[in-house]
Amino acid sequence: MKKTIYLDNAATTKTSLAVVEAMLPYFSEFYGNASTVYSLGNESKRAMNEARDNIAAVLGAKSEEIYFTAGGSESDNWALKATAEAYKSKGNHIITSKIEHHAILHTCEWLEKQGFEVTYLDVDENGKVRPEDLKNAIRPTTILISVMFANNEIGTIEPIREIGEIAHENGILFHTDAVQAFGQVPINVDELHIDMLSASGHKLNGPKGIGFLYIRKGVKIRSFVHGGAQERKRRAGTENIPGIVGLGVAAKYAAESMQERTAKEIELRDYLIKRIMDEVPHTKLNGHPQDRLPNNANFCFRFIEGESLLIMLDMEGICGSSGSACTSGSLDPSHVLLAIGLPHEIAHGSLRLTLSEETTKEDIDFTVDKIKDIVAKLRSMSPLYEDFVKKSEK
């Protein structure tokens, strides 16, 4: 069988063996319901508390500020919908950015239909929100600012501390979608003035279908799933103990290994970027050159379709993405690439490669060699490229 080179870790990651091993006993050995009084259930409760403590420690938060959810999308929905509801007597205005994940953008669109007003901040050509724009957007009725920690397509890390400071100077709550950043960059919720933070297990070598929302103590936020008294009565439903255990182990490992792991990823990422930019003409690097996720590279190759490139890379065993997994399948170019000012025809030629701890230099060399061949082949079939070459020969 051909080797798979998996370079789509922003879409999802492999669940690590250590995580799977930690989860296994909680399926058929310690399967008790954490809300029961007998000791079988107590073991579930103990394991859940340990996971909560581990996650809280990573963020500099208190254990009781961590609420387990079914993943990043639920955490984002909860943070926005429930604060909008709880603070609507104070105001109806929310500020976010144009480059958020659809879990935020589509929730904001829904809130607009419920009578809330939403400002979608522009970003600069590297994908950063300008703190000045944020200040200018604030109204007396602003109740919530939600800006992602790092972008899932182009990897840009946002000026979170400045945004948090502006929010708190103005008495406004600050939520950040940190699904891509949690486990990849150091995060302390107090230092960064974060009131709510979303994260998801499957983006950091944990299991799918489990995530959490950090909610700072004192933030008024309504329960999202109604039913039993789980998660301090704010999120009903029998807890996903194996998932919670897996997420706890993944978070702990990610924090402990962060420095060494990301240093290695940054080195390989920069090698990948350098080779592509040096060896493939008419190529643009998307996202901030320095302030970007350690494992993210995102390019636009002029005169080609990103989808064709992906299919041909797949035939070589290479998994990449044209942007976010959620946008592929539609032919609209990525809203993120349009927001950084790329014209449609260039945005269509995008490729996102996201590395993991297991990615090797050999993987990168093989991938770059294939990209060079495929891009040249696709361009040789492109009438646009032919026109371009003719014009430049004149």
Ligand SMILES: *Cc1c(COP(=O)(O)O)cnc(C)c1O
């Ligand atoms: C993946 C992702 C989500 C959604 O998380 P799920 O756990 O898949 O629901 C939300 N925001 C960002 C930035 C993401 O990358």
